[in-house]
Each structure stands twice: as C-alpha cells, then as structure tokens.
Amino acid sequence: MSRVTEIRYVGYGVKEFDAEKTYYSEVWGLEPVGEDQNNAWFKAQGHDEHHVVQLRRADENRVDVIALAADSRADVDSLRARVADAGCQIASEPADLTSPGGGYGFRFFSPDGLLFEVSSDVAKGSKRELAHWEGVPVKISHIVLHSPNHQEAVKFFCDVLGFKVSDWLGDFMCFLRCNSAHHRIAILPGPACLNHVAYDMLSVDDMMRGAHRLKIKGIDISWGPGRHTAGNNTFSYFVTPGGFVTEYTSELEEVDFDMHEFKVHKPAPMVMDQWGIGVGGPQTMPHPHVNPGLFKTPELAGEA
Numbered sequence: 001m002s003r004v005t006e007i008r009y010v011g012y013g014v015k016e017f018d019a020e021k022t023y024y025s026e027v028w029g030l031e032p033v034g035e036d037q038n039n040a041w042f043k044a045q046g047h048d049e050h051h052v053v054q055l056r057r058a059d060e061n062r063v064d065v066i067a068l069a070a071d072s073r074a075d076v077d078s079l080r081a082r083v084a085d086a087g088c089q090i091a092s093e094p095a096d097l098t099s100p101g102g103g104y105g106f107r108f109f110s111p112d113g114l115l116f117e118v119s120s121d122v123a124k125g126s127k128r129e130l131a132h133w134e135g136v137p138v139k140i141s142h143i144v145l146h147s148p149n150h151q152e153a154v155k156f157f158c159d160v161l162g163f164k165v166s167d168w169l170g171d172f173m174c175f176l177r178c179n180s181a182h183h184r185i186a187i188l189p190g191p192a193c194l195n196h197v198a199y200d201m202l203s204v205d206d207m208m209r210g211a212h213r214l215k216i217k218g219i220d221i222s223w224g225p226g227r228h229t230a231g232n233n234t235f236s237y238f239v240t241p242g243g244f245v246t247e248y249t250s251e252l253e254e255v256d257f258d259m260h261e262f263k264v265h266k267p268a269p270m271v272m273d274q275w276g277i278g279v280g281g282p283q284t285m286p287h288p289h290v291n292p293g294l295f296k297t298p299e300l301a302g303e304a
C-alpha cells in the first residue's frame with residue numbers, strides 16, 4: 001500500500017522572523033540553506049533531507065505546512081486519491097514543486113484544517129558525519145499534534161496515510177510510526193495545532209551539550225531532561241522566540257514496522273519521565289491554542 005514514509009519539514013509563519021532565524025541557526029544548531037527577504041530554510045546537518053524548517057515572515061505566528069515524504073510519484077498520486085476519498089480538501093494537486101528542493105507533491109487540509117504536503121523526488125541536501133559532543137540535530141525525529149477529534153485523527157493517519165499505532169498513553173496520547181522509528185507523529189487531544197517538533201541527537205551527551213548551548217544563549221529547558229516510556233527516548237523541551245516548542249531527543253526506540261504491537265501505558269509521572277530529575281513538566285509547556293488560518297493556504301514561497 002502506498003503510504004507516508006518520513007517527515008520532511010515543518011513550515012512556520014512567524015512575526016519575529018529575524019529572531020526565529022537566529023534561533024534555528026545559531027542556537028538550535030541547524031544550517032541555513034537559502035533565504036530571501038521573507039523566507040528562510042534550514043537543514044539538519046546529519047541527514048540529507050533538503051531542509052527541515054521553513055520560516056516565512058508573517059503577521060501572526062502559525063504553522064504553515066507539515067511536509068511528509070512518500071517513496072515515489074505513484075505513491076504521491078495514490079495518496080492524493082485516498083486523501084480526497086476520505087473527504088479532505090485538496091489545496092494543490094500533484095505537480096512539480098517550485099519550493100526549494102523541488103520534487104513532486106500535493107497539499108491537502110487534514111480533517112482538522114492543518115495544511116499537509118506529501119512529496120517524493122525532493123533533491124537531497126548535503127550531509128556529514130556528526131561528532132560526539134557536537135550537540136547539533138541529526139534530523140527531525142517526530143512531531144506531535146493536537147486534535148479536537150484525536151481518536152478520529154489517529155484513524156485518519158492510519159487508514160489514509162498508512163501509519164501504524166506504536167503505543168498509547170492512556171486513551172489520550174497515541175504514538176504513530178511510518179518507518180522503523182517507534183514514532184514519527186503523536187497525537188494529543190486539544191485544539192487543532194502543533195504541540196512540538198523533536199530533533200534527533202546523536203546521543204544523550206549530544207542532547208545535554210545542545211541544552212548547554214541553549215543555556216549559555218539564555219534559553220532554559222522548559223521541561224526535562226528526562227526519558228519517556230513510550231519510545232524510550234530522552235527529551236528536553238525548549239520554546240522558540242515565536243513561542244513554538246522544539247525538543248532535543250535521543251535513543252528513540254527502533255521497532256519492526258510491520259510486526260510491532262502497541263501497548264497502552266498507564267499515565268503516571270514516572271511513565272511520562274522515567275528519570276524524574278528534570279525541571280518542569282507538561283504544566284510548564286506553552287498552552288495549546290488553535291492554529292491560525294485553518295483551511296486557508298498561506299502565501300508560501302515559490303508559488304504564484
């Protein structure tokens with residue numbers, strides 16, 4: 001079955017365009033790979049994905065688009081058909097993309113109104129071997145979304161986009177995989193919006209060294225460091241100047257995509273964080289609010 005196989009990038013509209021640019025390049029540890037007056041793109045240095053963050057100068061802070069990968073143009077076409085059959089609004093039909101990295105893709109609004117892109121054949125970017133203690137991201141690990149109909153959203157990601165359930169936390173947080181990583185997307189109840197984007201670090205040491213860089217630049221951990229139970233990954237959460245949450249993570253569990261069977265973890269403090277020594281908690285994270293511009297296409301770069 002044609003399905004989504006990876007996360008590519010997240011596009012944001014930001015009021016604090018310059019501050020957000022500085023955050024991703026000088027603080028978070030991504031590499032700028034293109035810029036014009038109103039847009040900027042950044043890649044993770046440890047992986048050949050063309051870019052992982054797209055920033056757009058905007059008059060409000062919002063998520064513009066979440067880009068997912070499919071393996072071939074035929075898969076893109078077949079996913080377009082499935083998404084339309086599921087009743088989703090197609091925002092742009094499959095075509096050669098004019099955004100940086102090109103490729104072939106289409107865009108649609110999720111049942112909640114967030115804009116998604118599915119693409120294949122995007123140009124590869126540069127990649128280098130990161131060294132222990134560099135403390136910069138290897139790649140995007142996962143994204144977490146809120147949905148006002150989270151059970152329905154889980155069904156949509158599985159039945160339409162081909163994800164599989166890897167674990168539940170109680171009946172409110174679902175972890176979904178699209179490859180051998182335990183999760184690439186997780187879904188929580190709440191208003192339609194992004195909760196956070198996590199970036200893989202080479203090791204726990206690299207997560208801590210990254211946290212050190214943020215600390216000396218004046219940004220403290222909002223929650224962490226800790227280690228979740230679902231996926232067994234370490235975590236440290238930080239808030240960008242624009243109010244978006246980014247996470248350093250490491251050691252996310254690898255599973256068999258076809259065979260892994262999900263468990264239901266009983267929510268408890270030492271399940272949310274098996275270390276129990278960090279600062280903060282879910283209560284110190286920004287409160288989710290509905291993403292502005294649901295079911296509206298932002299003015300993305302490279303489009304007429």
Ligand SMILES: [Fe+2]
Pocket residue numbers: 142144196198235247249
């Ligand atoms: Fe996370």
